[in-house]
Amino acid sequence: MQLPNRIRPTLWDLFFNFAMVGLFGFGGVMPWARQMMVDRRQWVDDAEFAELLTTGQFFPGPNIGNICIIFGSRQRGLAGAWVSIIGLYLFPTIVTILAGFAYTKWWHLYAVQQVFGAVMPIATGLMLGTTLRLLQGMPRNVHTLSVFVITFVLIGLLLLPLWMVLLICIPLSLALSYLTQGIMTRGDGT
Known part of the structure; x- marks a missing residue:
């Protein structure tokens, strides 16, 4: 999976980049993870990302979490797996807890319901876009x-x-x- 001309990510690289994917991955992190790993960092190409996704789908739990663990482990062993998954879930966990509190307080407001409804087509478009990109590597x-x-x-x-x-x-x-x-x-x- 690691080509000679690619720079192997450090533990910090794994943690920081997956943390940013988790932080900005509203509507689903798979498109953001693919963009980070394939387009920006070039840690893997489309075919390798598709292989990671395919492998991740065979294990229980979220596919993206499995991708983080597999990729981090391949790059930096057990420590790489841990920092990748902690990075990925750190900010979403904090945001989700805060959103849960906000939900119970403000969900009855029509404007809040409209905002969440408006996000649905964006999330769907992100997933469709990722699917089309995965098809390129097939x-x-x-x-x-x-x-x-x-x-x-x-x-x-x-x-x-x-x-x-x-x-x-x-x-x-x-x-x-x-x-x-x-x-x-x-x-x-x-």
Whole structure:
């Protein structure tokens, strides 16, 4: 995952950058984390970020938390995992506690409800934008496109639970990958 021409982040880099992602990640931190890790810091490229996300989805808990732990651990071991996850959740925890107090005091006000309602399309747009960026790093072949479409249909249209989609799509993806590799190998005459 670490290319020779990339600067390996220090513990402070991990803590500070993930803390900023957590602080400014209103509407969902995944778009901000991707922007920080891929575009600004260039710690990983689109394909590597997609691999981190895919790996993070297999573990319980928030995907972004899992990404922090995996990436931090790969860069700086156990200390890297800890500072990354603490950085990510430090400010959101403080803000959420304060927002909880404010919610109980001012939620009955129409203006406050309108502000929170206005944030919804922004959060949705951020997630859609991140999805489109993740698609750029996805291999372009029939196998990948097929699994992508099937996954979308199962979760987006049929509304199956995530565990069921994974139970269906992981074996399907592995089988298609195996078949694709077998066809490519036979096609080369080897």
